[in-house]
Amino acid sequence: MELNSGHIYIIGSGAIGKALAVFLRLSGRKVTLIRGSVNDGSRKTEHIRVQMPDGTLHEAEIEISTLNAFPTLNGIIVLANKSFGNEQLAVVLKDKTGSSPLVLLQNGLGIERPFFAHGFSEIYRCVLFVTSQIIDETTVRFKPVAPCPIGVERGNSDNLQHIVRQLTTPQLGFKNEEHIQHTIWKKAIINCVFNSVCPLLETDNGIFYRSETAMQIARRVIAECIGIAHAKGIMLISNDLEESLLQISRASDGQLISTLQDIRAGRRTEIDTLNFEIASMAGELGLIQSVQETKLLGELVRLKAEINLDTNL
Ligand SMILES: NC(=O)C1=CN([C@@H]2O[C@H](COP(=O)(O)OP(=O)(O)OC[C@H]3O[C@@H](n4cnc5c(N)ncnc54)[C@H](OP(=O)(O)O)[C@@H]3O)[C@@H](O)[C@H]2O)C=CC1
């Protein structure tokens, strides 16, 4: 694995990628931000400011390039792009990365499939417990919720420890997670709730601790999704998920979930890898009747995104 270069490449210059790049730079790491959706060889330096919950600002000059400026990438490659770009990125990255490890920061289930299919040798999966939102052209508002677990999908625990040390900064902590599949499912189910209910209600993440009615809907979705997790051999406890959902709701009160930001901006959402991925697994297991609310919420989000796109045309 190509760890010795000490270089960290972050793909996707959005809310997460920009905040991470600033934190790493301020901790003295060699970091390059690479566009996820553009590959035209352009290069620029941006002054990025990250605003923390107590109002403090962290700022740095960050170089932003595109992938075709790099014949090879030797270092840690962090994917902070929207996951629907993974298939195309896997194709572009596979001849550049050698044995450099990939660390996926994205929400959702099944998002690593393209990298397995293209034979990447080191794949690590992180589950983000933070919220980050672009406020204006130069500023990102960032809120840490809990240390973010990283686990091995394909790779080994020594390299994982090195990755965790390299990515950890005072502003954004990571930790080793042995049972990453369990955590991936837990977070994905929580996202099935946040990323559907909040956009449909046009409200912020705090709704679940403010409204018992919203929390009741959350409990029903959690119960449905847990049924599919169990059928897949992932044993989760509904009380644990409800507690985590409430903790995230409190900690990210006032923040808008990415799916709501995406719909408002006329961008594609990640709902396919959340409610629809659960529904698709349920279908394969002959359990589609057991996830009706999860599926309906997904369909409503998709429809809302389409309607919004049409009205913005
Ligand atoms: N924001 C948050 O609070 C949290 C986000 N996450 C996850 O982190 C990931 C990044 O989220 P976030 O930074 O908020 O998202 P943003 O939309 O702010 O940024 C995502 C970036 O993805 C890139 N991108 C968009 N479309 C494509 C495409 N078709 N192909 C390749 N790249 C593309 C773009 O990069 P560029 O502009 O460089 O082209 C874009 O800026 C997501 O998977 C999200 O689920 C998880 C937890 C919390």
Ligand SMILES: CC(C)(CO)C(=O)C(=O)O
């Ligand atoms: C659920 C939440 C808010 C937690 O980080 C999230 O995943 C997101 O903003 O996309």
